[in-house]
Amino acid sequence: MTGQDGERRALAALEASGIGFEITRHGPVRSLAEAAAVRGVEPGDVVKSLVVRRGDDDYLFVLVTGDRAISWPKLRALLGVSRLSLPDAGTALEVTGYERGTITPFGSLTAWPVVADERVRGRRVSIGAGAHGVAATVDGDDLARALGATFADVTQDAAPA
Template sequence: MTDLDGGANPALAALGAAGIEFTVTRHGRVSSLAEAAAARGIDPAALLKTIVVRRADDDFLFVLVPGDRTISWPKLRELLGVSRLSMPDAGTAREVTGYERGTITPFGALHAWPVIADARVTGRVVSIGAGAHGVAATVDGDDLVRALAATVADVTEPA
């Protein structure tokens, strides 16, 4: 598979290798989550944000957050049994995932960091970024969770 520029797209390749059904949506660059949802023809709640979180030095994880929600840091810290979490800067996020902000996805990332999916990901069809600006994959949330061996937990709150 290729990205919008015609180059290899590791996210789409990883999605294909995961053995789950998905549909690729391509649209131009967008400047907001609402604009991305509109371009994909979905409700913002069905658009997943992939957030990279630092647990410790060289220890990261991905958190899948519905578009109408935000991470609840107390819930996430409690789930992970830690007292401190942080978000890496854009350069570090790219270094540990292989993707720049706005294109980050667990699929095809440089490292297979653990994935936590908010409980609202399951039981519905969702859209997740696919490694390039304006490229997304629409997939069954339950299949997504299985393919990523994600931990499912209530780790968000309304935005």
């Protein structure tokens, strides 16, 4: 699948969701801070869409603000499981249709459940839109509602880079 296919799927899903969004396109970036700058937002307003594996053919998306990282103990407690993992890049592509750096729940090959960290709530956020250098700025509450996401405290401070 090409980035163009991914972008098409993500944009179609965003349009079908009925939420307001603004698309930003930019060239290659080397860091989350750089992505935030070219999108005109703060790093904490960039939402990372992470694919998490619960079990065989059982995944979910976890939406994490750019200044945070998954807290594995919090996420395991929320989901009531003892083990979780991040799939390798090939598996993530296989189960979402998106390569790393372009993953979004919008237009994913499978509509996996979504957990949004509570810090997504009540703010404008920028989320990937299916291709490198393409993002959608949306209201965090609308984002969660459109994806049927559960808000929960599932993150911790990101380790310094």
